[in-house]
């Protein structure tokens with residue numbers, strides 16, 4: 001969350017993990033231009049150090065898919081709003097952020113999301129032992145650098161069965177908004193996998 005914490009309203013809720021009342025829960029409603037209201041929620045427990053962030057979209061409630069076609073430096077500043085049940089895919093590089101029980105909400109721009117994925121790939125690299133895997137992950141890390149440095153055309157797909165995740169486009173003509181049927185929404189992944197596939201490039 002990159003909002004100023006002073007703007008947040010504080011409420012009292014016991015910690016969901018240890019039941020301590022030494023928890024700080026802050027919430028805020030963001031009203032963004034060309035966009036619906038977002039409810040930001042943050043909980044921190046000073047006893048067990050549990051923390052949780054999430055985002056709810058106060059207007060959209062339907063399963064939805066957004067696709068943004070980024071092709072220049074300004075497009076890379078397009079913001080991704082990811083709620084805990086949302087997924088983010090970059091088909092050109094075969095990277096995906098999936099929802100899961102420990103998933104959290106965040107707002108970040110395309111470049112920032114790619115850097116986060118790159119950071120997770122670096123963690124994979126640290127634990128990698130096989131030469132083939134080390135090469136594959138190293139190539140993937142370099143590929144992300146190339147996309148960010150050269151602002152190569154990249155599609156970002158955001159899907160959310162509850163319509164809480166979204167894209168705040170730099171250029172709204174490059175954004176596709178697709179209402180999903182319930183059948184399509186049921187097929188959305190809810191697993192733990194971060195990388196669906198690291199392609200050889």
Ligand SMILES: [Zn+2]
Pocket residue numbers: 015016017018019020045046047048049050
């Ligand atoms: Zn706690």
